[in-house]
Amino acid sequence: xxxxxxxxxxxxxxxxEILERYxxxxxxxxxxxxxxxxxxxxxxxxxxxxxxxxxxVINSNIEEYAFSRSFSHMPKSERKLLLNxxxxxxxxxxxxxxxxxxxxxxxxxxxxxIAKLEIGLCRGKKNYDKRETMKERDTKRDLDxxxxxxx
Numbered sequence: 001x002x003x004x005x006x007x008x009x010x011x012x013x014x015x016x017e018i019l020e021r022y023x024x025x026x027x028x029x030x031x032x033x034x035x036x037x038x039x040x041x042x043x044x045x046x047x048x049x050x051x052x053x054x055x056x057v058i059n060s061n062i063e064e065y066a067f068s069r070s071f072s073h074m075p076k077s078e079r080k081l082l083l084n085x086x087x088x089x090x091x092x093x094x095x096x097x098x099x100x101x102x103x104x105x106x107x108x109x110x111x112x113x114i115a116k117l118e119i120g121l122c123r124g125k126k127n128y129d130k131r132e133t134m135k136e137r138d139t140k141r142d143l144d145x146x147x148x149x150x151x
Contacts, residue, residue, distance in 0.1 A: 005036060005115075007107040009043045014133060016103055016122035022091070024117050025082035026057070026107075029073045031065040036115050038065075041107060048081065048102035048119055050092050055081040057104055057117065081117060094121055 012018070028036070035041060046060040056078045064072050083091070094100050106118040125133075 005039055005107070005109045007036075007039065007041050007043060009046070009103065009105050011044055012103045012105050012120065012122070014130060015125060016101065016120070017125055017129070018105070018120040018122050019100065020121040021105065022083060022087060022119050022121075024055070024119055026115050026117050027080040027082065028062075028115060031068040032062050032073050032079075033115055034065045034068070035062050036107065037109060037113070043104040043107055043117075046104050048104065050095070051078075053088065053092070055083060055088060055091065055102070057081055057119075060104065060107075081119070091121060 040063040042061040043057075046057055048055055048057050050056075058078055059076060060079060061076050062073070063075055091102060095102065101122050101124065103120050103122045104117050105120045107115065108118070109115055
């Protein structure tokens with residue numbers, strides 16, 4: 001079992017402009033946390049939405065734990081996120097009024113072994129923004145190669 005778990009949503013930084021970040025707890029079953037500690041989870045295509053003033057993460061995939069008995073969990077079920085009431089109200093207001101999206105950025109375990117989810121309040125990028133991001137990444141890579149040659 002890994003000591004620290006960092007499951008990233010690499011696509012989120014490319015597709016969205018991240019405005020704010022929050023750290024939320026997740027309501028999980030026993031076999032789900034065991035699978036996360038083994039690193040068998042994915043948040044690549046997931047998103048968050050409000051249902052009855054509560055925030056849920058949708059479409060996140062946590063594989064079934066191999067050693068669990070008949071009380072196993074559903075791999076792609078909705079999972080409730082735990083935030084302060086003030087944070088929930090501000091997020092809901094931003095989503096409704098400004099048309100922003102809440103995207104999971106990173107799933108990790110803290111020093112106590114508790115699973116947390118870092119979510120971001122995001123605005124979708126246009127195609128020209130994505131091309132600009134790719135161009136900046138390529139120029140940075142080229143500059144790093146040149147610096148490495150002349151050291």
